[in-house]
Amino acid sequence: MNISVIGAGYVGLTTAACLAEIGHTVRCADNDEAKLALLRNGQLPFFEPHLEDLVRRNSRNGRLRFATTEEAVVGSEAIFICVGTPPLENGEADLSAIANVARTIAQRVTGSCLVIEKSTVPVQTGQRLKRQLELYSTRGFHCDLISNPEFLREGSAIEDFFHPDRIVIGVERQQAAERLSEIYRPVLEQSFDCPVHQNCSVKKNPAWVVTDTNSAELIKHASNSFLAMKISFINMVADLCESVGADVTKVALGMGMDPRIGAAFLNPGIGFGGFCFPKDVQAFVRIAEKSGCDFNLLREVEKVNKRRIEHFLEKIRKELWVIRGRKIAVWGLAFKPNTDDVRFAPSLEIVRALIHEGATVKAYDPQATEKARAIMPEVEYCASPYEAAQDAEAILLVTEWPEFRAIDWQRLRGVVDRPLVIDGRNALDPAKVAESGFHYVSIGRQPVLAVPNVIEGEPPLRVDGAASTR
Numbered sequence: 269m270n271i272s273v274i275g276a277g278y279v280g281l282t283t284a285a286c287l288a289e290i291g292h293t294v295r296c297a298d299n300d301e302a303k304l305a306l307l308r309n310g311q312l313p314f315f316e317p318h319l320e321d322l323v324r325r326n327s328r329n330g331r332l333r334f335a336t337t338e339e340a341v342v343g344s345e346a347i348f349i350c351v352g353t354p355p356l357e358n359g360e361a362d363l364s365a366i367a368n369v370a371r372t373i374a375q376r377v378t379g380s381c382l383v384i385e386k387s388t389v390p391v392q393t394g395q396r397l398k399r400q401l402e403l404y405s406t407r408g409f410h411c412d413l414i415s416n417p418e419f420l421r422e423g424s425a426i427e428d429f430f431h432p433d434r435i436v437i438g439v440e441r442q443q444a445a446e447r448l449s450e451i452y453r454p455v456l457e458q459s460f461d462c463p464v465h466q467n468c469s470v471k472k473n474p475a476w477v478v479t480d481t482n483s484a485e486l487i488k489h490a491s492n493s494f495l496a497m498k499i500s501f502i503n504m505v506a507d508l509c510e511s512v513g514a515d516v517t518k519v520a521l522g523m524g525m526d527p528r529i530g531a532a533f534l535n536p537g538i539g540f541g542g543f544c545f546p547k548d549v550q551a552f553v554r555i556a557e558k559s560g561c562d563f564n565l566l567r568e569v570e571k572v573n574k575r576r577i578e579h580f581l582e583k584i585r586k587e588l589w590v591i592r593g594r595k596i597a598v599w600g601l602a603f604k605p606n607t608d609d610v611r612f613a614p615s616l617e618i619v620r621a622l623i624h625e626g627a628t629v630k631a632y633d634p635q636a637t638e639k640a641r642a643i644m645p646e647v648e649y650c651a652s653p654y655e656a657a658q659d660a661e662a663i664l665l666v667t668e669w670p671e672f673r674a675i676d677w678q679r680l681r682g683v684v685d686r687p688l689v690i691d692g693r694n695a696l697d698p699a700k701v702a703e704s705g706f707h708y709v710s711i712g713r714q715p716v717l718a719v720p721n722v723i724e725g726e727p728p729l730r731v732d733g734a735a736s737t738r
């Protein structure tokens with residue numbers, strides 16, 4: 269099918285490349301000329317595992333091309349809208365990019381086509397979008413408006429496209445659902461050559477969930493808000509564990525074994541960030557408010573999340589006593605591993621607060637350095653975790669990249685000024701860190717003292733005197 273995808277960001281470019289990979293002819297558009305120029309040159313504007321291969325292969329075979337929105341929409345049988353919906357000052361979603369795209373579609377497209385809203389939008393946006401398209405139509409254009417919220421996760425976006433749990437679509441009539449299912453057929457039937465896994469065994473047919481457009485839009489906001497609530501919940505449990513001398517890892521493990529609760533999203537830390545959760549929770553609260561529902565529960569979720577940064581900074585102050593003049597290493601800047609996205613990343617607030625208090629910060633991230641440098645030029649960026657830790661009086665683990673779990677602790681011990689690790693993601697093995705002579709502080713668990721001389725076979729002692737478990 270001839271498809272256009274508007275917006276070449278994390279969602280749009282992934283969608284465009286994956287649709288081309290399963291056999292469609294795709295034009296991907298963006299209003300950012302610089303981004304288009306990069307893409308036409310075979311370069312990606314951001315990092316996402318496997319995406320570069322897909323873009324290159326499908327550009328070469330002619331199934332994926334890059335264009336302006338005006339060019340891309342003409343002659344399309346289906347148009348996916350994947351532009352950004354950032355938060356306004358009052359927390360509502362800014363829908364201006366969607367409105368601009370709607371106008372271009374209405375003025376350029378003739379005949380009929382599917383218009384598929386993939387951006388995360390407030391409930392009833394689809395209905396309004398349909399009205400806009402009709403209002404501005406100048407060439408006898410008819411469309412089926414479909415809400416098709418996106419659930420991909422940055423860092424595993426390609427995998428999520430090919431192996432989703434569910435594809436949710438909101439339609440006004442059944443024929444539209446049937447046409448969209450044609451586009452997704454290889455994914456629904458898992459009948460593609462998997463570009464992610466060799467000898468792919470993941471093949472599990474996703475659920476095809478058909479609803480009305482309002483419900484589809486709500487499914488997306490309600491899902492993200494629920495996950496954010498889980499994170500804030502376990503973060504509060506972590507605080508309680510710190511106060512009473514319990515271990516949140518064990519509490520979360522025990523809780524997560526209950527299938528009604530599930531183990532996912534029970535990892536305590538410095539809170540959620542990124543381009544989705546913070547803005548989606550805010551927008552959901554505003555949607556509820558405007559509809560006369562007081563969703564106070566979610567306001568608390570936001571408040572708990574905002575306090576996580578201060579909670580982490582307090583831990584740093586407690587360990588270092590005075591921040592001014594300290595050399596601090598920050599490991600990880602991206603809002604989560606396997607992406608270079610630093611939008612609303614907790615690292616930004618943490619680094620800025622430390623610099624404001626007079627610390628010198630050296631930072632390392634495997635992928636996000638350039639994105640971070642563009643907005644925080646005051647930081648010294650390093651090429652390795654060891655370089656960042658050189659002469660440091662504290663190492664802060666802010667993003668749980670797998671590479672930090674594979675650190676050579678003995679080597680690290682030789683470069684730091686003071687062996688102190690404050691793990692904001694509970695990503696490290698406390699015993700292993702302490703065995704290398706580091707004092708280890710994490711979230712919702714008792715600090716573990718550095719072990720200068722470990723007696724073979726004995727686990728290190730925790731400060732509360734209880735033996736730690738591995």
Ligand SMILES: NC(=O)c1ccc[n+]([C@@H]2O[C@H](COP(=O)([O-])OP(=O)(O)OC[C@H]3O[C@@H](n4cnc5c(N)ncnc54)[C@H](O)[C@@H]3O)[C@@H](O)[C@H]2O)c1
Nearest residue numbers: 275276277278279298299300351352353365368387388418
């Ligand atoms: N990033 C995620 O993990 C994720 C997951 C699910 C849903 N979403 C939702 O998908 C949407 C897009 O998110 P993203 O992370 O891809 O954003 P993004 O900022 O990476 O990409 C948006 C792109 O749209 C382009 N754009 C903006 N206005 C335009 C216009 N008028 N015409 C053409 N292009 C325009 C921008 O230049 C940008 O390249 C948002 O609503 C987001 O909430 C994101």
